[in-house]
């Protein structure tokens with residue numbers, strides 16, 4: 171039995187402290203236990219992160235108390251936190267904290283209790299008759315109510331007997347009723363009924379894929395598999411059957427889905443397959459209430475739930491002995507957390523797989539170039555499914571050159587003639603259309619043609635977006651908003667121009683073009699209410715909506731067989747972003763959006779309206795040529811030593827005073843220059859592409875190297891070398907940065 175515990179306390183000190191484990195706690199303290207320890211003159215809480223037999227210190231204070239019954243962090247998850255801390259250069263304690271939902275960390279007792287009341291025994295009736303005369307009217311009413319209904323919730327009993335708790339208490343004192351407290355499960359799916367689905371008979375490609383995955387799962391050293399399946403190839407069905415295999419082996423499974431694709435539809439598909447024992451499936455995502463999250467997490471910890479489906483942080487779910495971890499849409503940038511620790515859930519999943527000796531499946535129709543190269547190099551097993559279920563045809567993608575469109579009409583409309591024509595054809599045939607535009611609001615910007623004034627956010631270096639319904643100008647970066655002016659604040663001209671359409675405007679114009687159609691819009695503005703998602707999607711499913719307009723919310727994972735047309739409006743602005751992955755992102759997005767069309771009997775069609783029709787990302791997407799896209803993109807990455815040929819670290823300094831930020835950045839760069847080896851490519855400091863956010867200026871330094879370790883050591887040293895780190899300048903280090911904006 172170890173006698174010394176290493177404890178990370180909740181004080182952001184980034185170090186561990188040794189404590190003695192007192193005799194009476196030896197059997198309860200384990201790695202991951204939540205404990206209370208003396209610290210200076212007070213007590214603080216912390217986690218046991220390690221156990222030891224010896225300490226460098228002679229006198230150790232004892233742990234005062236263990237909070238909760240079970241350790242909260244299992245050993246493999248604790249190891250994962252340690253790996254994150256060293257790989258992503260994040261304080262260990264922050265990593266430990268981030269593997270637990272806040273509510274689980276805060277409350278050692280967070281279950282919801284309910285009081286139930288029952289008659290004491292079968293003789294109670296007789297006893298009741300005997301003593302009925304002794305009872306007050308109210309007590310009698312309560313007694314009779316229980317006689318009639320059996321055990322009742324205290325609250326229901328009080329309501330039914332039209333009384334208060336006090337007569338019930340009196341009856342308890344007389345020994346006639348028993349009041350007990352029971353935990354109630356806060357069910358995130360309360361009221362939603364699902365029917366069990368049977369496994370589908372697999373298509374040949376699916377069968378091969380499943381077989382390879384199962385072999386990887388059963389191997390002595392389970393492997394990571396890249397499942398490259400085109401949209402509609404039935405990846406989800408393969409996941410489901412692979413999970414069944416894990417269950418048969420007595421193991422659990424974790425399925426990660428991007429938050430945005432974590433629609434009720436997706437969750438229901440998993441719940442339905444395992445509906446014979448619904449308690450086996452737990453969900454973890456951001457729209458759960460705290461209590462629901464607490465219960466779901468503890469159901470996993472207790473071993474009741476063995477299948478977890480959730481967003482990024484569900485990777486840390488305390489599933490015992492997982493047999494499979496699935497990362498669906500593995501290319502999604504949202505798997506990268508954008509606060510410390512800046513981990514990639516995909517890469518951390520592969521890491522957890524290694525540690526728990528469990529297979530990992532990364533699935534996508536458009537794998538990230540990093541994963542694709544890992545598969546081609548043999549690091550991952552490559553499995554592909556190049557055709558759709560039932561040999562359904564891939565949609566035909568047409569690129570509409572909006573430059574020509576403009577010339578034809580003399581004036582530029584929002585929609586091309588072709589798109590309008592095709593939508594009308596769908597309405598006539600009672601088929602459905604989706605229109606995708608990755609910009610919410612009404613207009614991207616407000617411009618004064620007279621003096622050239624553009625409304626920009628005061629705190630960020632971006633334009634404000636006009637929201638017409640609310641008649642306000644809103645900054646999409648910091649959320650700052652103000653009323654839209656009637657005339658130009660600079661020159662007073664009343665001739666304002668709003669340019670660059672958003673989803674709100676598309677909806678308005680559509681409604682004018684197709685007055686009889688049912689049109690709905692899905693973006694973060696219309697999705698504020700809790701069940702808005704479910705409502706719109708189920709209306710769309712049953713055909714009550716003809717045209718669904720949306721942002722990236724509608725790009726992924728949705729499976730609506732009656733959608734035969736997808737229109738993409740202006741993917742161009744994403745191409746012009748100052749990020750080396752811009753082309754890759756547009757290619758992925760177009761492929762995903764296009765994948766929503768033609769998933770049923772009727773073939774689908776996709777129209778992409780663009781001002782840059784010849785851009786390779788658009789052309790390769792049109793031809794559905796993933797390999798062609800990769801070849802040319804990889805060539806460019808290789809030439810410039812960008813990922814996947816290197817690992818990339820982005821250091822960002824931010825602060826209110828630009829000169830201070832710039833000077834500190836220069837200083838840091840000089841330190842770095844002295845620390846890095848010749849294997850590291852160090853770029854000089856530059857202002858970030860979005861140079862100001864929330865009133866703070868931002869400067870960046872990029873480092874690239876084949877191995878991350880070659881950068882982390884010098885970066886750590888350089889940051890420490892700056893003795894006088896000016897107050898007000900903050901530094902973030904992003905290893906394997908997903909975005910440079």
Ligand SMILES: Nc1ncnc2c1ncn2[C@@H]1O[C@H](COP(=O)(O)OP(=O)(O)OP(=O)(O)O)[C@@H](O)[C@H]1O
Nearest residue numbers: 370371372373401402403404405406407559727765
């Ligand atoms: N073996 C099968 N037999 C019949 N239908 C199937 C089979 N496998 C999957 N399907 C159906 O095909 C459709 C597409 O499958 P699924 O959604 O799993 O594809 P996917 O590859 O995950 O798609 P995407 O990446 O586009 O979201 C679904 O409606 C699914 O029920």
Ligand SMILES: [Zn+2]
Nearest residue numbers: 627630645648
């Ligand atoms: Zn702003």
